[in-house]
Amino acid sequence: MSYIIPKESYNGKVLSVDFGKGNNALTVGGGNCLPFLSFEGELPHPPVIAYEIQDTVPEDWPDTVKNIYKDVSANPVTWAQYCQNELKAKALALRLVSTHPDRENRSTEDVAKIIKEVLAAIEVPLIILGSNHIEKDASVLVAAAEAASGSNCIIGKAQEGNYKTIVAAALAHNHKLIAMSELDINLAKQLNILITQMGFAKEKLITDPMCSALGYGLEYTYSVMERIRLAGLLQNDATMQPPILGDVGMYVWKVKETVASESDVPEWGTLEERGIAWEALTATGMLIAGTNLLIMRHPKAVKITEQTINELI
């Protein structure tokens, strides 16, 4: 009997979102089938990995990843240039952790200055992230959006508690926007609806359903992402069609498996390889579930994930 390939017919399509300017601009999303199943659809834009950089020395990162950047991380500009020029980053994600009230509580004026300096020093597209402090992010991201006006950045993350001002700023300064909710497909949907009701086009949104590290709830993120993709593609649910973000590095580089030394846990093997594998495998899991844009920290993990993407497309 001859074999007939069982193809799924999809009704919807993932929206494509571009960011950055000129030759280095990138586009994510745009596919009309489940991840990597190009035998039954078109997947025009492979997933993109952005290197995470911060606006202050990353004292809280474990040595495995902190040491890589020790000569450049004192200044976000040198850090950004290092990632772009030496590591060949295709995109960068600047996390403004120092604005958090528990860190340096840096002012919005400082933020504007940093953003302008970083943007002047790089050609690749930039993602600008707050410190995940709901109230502070509302003012920080507004200042960041203004400082980056015209650079077509992705800014975030807008959450239920602060989306209004951030959406207005992204709208005014023509940026793309990350909408983040906590591991629940209905919350993700609801936030996307609230944001589009403010007149923000769904074609400019990125959904972050919240990442989880391998071993620390990865399966929840995995299934929420799969369900979002299926709702967008099979049911043509327009609120579930933005590209998906996997903010991998920040969830991975704090769990015990990326921090505990081999002498503490001999049965876990060498720490450096373990940490890199933890970030790479978390990223691979996210890709298979439907992530279009990844934010990662360790160059070797990025390289492995890029090789995996190249094998998958």
Next chain:
Amino acid sequence: MALTGVQIFKLLPKTNCKKCGFPTCLAFAMALAQNKVELAKCPDVSEETKKTLGEASAPPIRTFNLGVGDKAVKMGGETVLFRHDKKFFNPCALAVNIKDNSSDDELAQKAAEVAASELNRVGQKLRVDAISIEYASNDSAQYAKAVKLVADKAPDAAIILNCKDAAAADAAVKAIAARKPLLYGATNETAEALANIAKTHDIPLCASAQGLEDLSALTEKLQGLGVNDIVLDSGAKTAKEIIEHNTQIRRSALKKNFKPLGFPVLNCVIRDDSTLEASIASVAIAKYSSIVILSSIEKWKNLAIFTLRQNLYTDPQVPMQVEQKVYSIGEPTPDAPLMITTNFSLTYFIVSGEVENSKVPSRLAVMDCEGLSVLTAWAAGKFTAAKIAQFIKDIGIETQVKHRELIIPGQVAILSGALEDKLEGWKITVGPREANAIPTFLKSKTV
């Protein structure tokens, strides 16, 4: 796929004799369609009907074991394409490959690594399940000797005979027949010879072809030769071929009830770079593989792959629970803050992650509330003042901390008064409602 009640009814004797315990043949047919009774309850059913119904009710993906004994790995038996639709049942077996022309020391070393690979993670024992011995020496005596050596040194591991040569395979199977090795694999050319060996020793056989059209033809041929326990090797090499072939195989089996592909799948993911190999293994694990063959099994790599497999095979309907105990985060002194929450694993992961973010060494008391989140557990009467008080007394925390201050989740602030009454000598502090406010909260407590 499964037949409807009416389709089954047409195959029954239609005498309404009631011997099955049902008033009519139709009622019996309806019950059969819902798997509520067995066909054997009708004594008058024809042989032909038995055969038709038997085939229709066979599971879409055949289930059998890799290896023998209590460490054998059950394969197949899956019923869904996405874990959220129900669950994935039988976690994929991990195997490491070694060539038979390696030195005796290398063979013994690899077998010992497998034998010692077991790790404990959140209450489950996880291990490398199998060793694949590759026929590279072109010397069947050497192959049998290597297989015997490895099998002896890894007495619990399943054995995969990675060998397409019938004479060498036959000698190796005979050397370790009681271990029921998987013979990998039969090609179109070697189908008869290998099927013969598989049948003689009652062992599973892997069918190796290029592409699913050839693979389906080959499994039909093997079944025709009397082999039933078949593993599929579609020839997939790249991650793309793995995800596409495996998806097509699972869909054909589940949605089309296409019998020639209703078997567990084997993928070989060997790469030069060990981390890349782990990443490609993850693709195979997520997308339907039942056996993944690796080239190396470093401890760090095992931990990462085991964890990914465990995560994806967790039952999504049953909230995963973490163990009830007091967790130390950082290195808490006897003066460090003490917080309490429930044992829903997601709650635990989010709360403990934020406590880690705070960099304030703390204790987190996790109370068994049957895997419910804080508000749900409170609403269900499992996270009440009386129960929390009892838990705090029973868990022996009073010997670990000097102070007597318990931080409760902001969502159950309402419990603080009652809890102070029931926990004599304790001060109850209401913590934040949302986990992301924990770092600020904990830092403010330490200054």
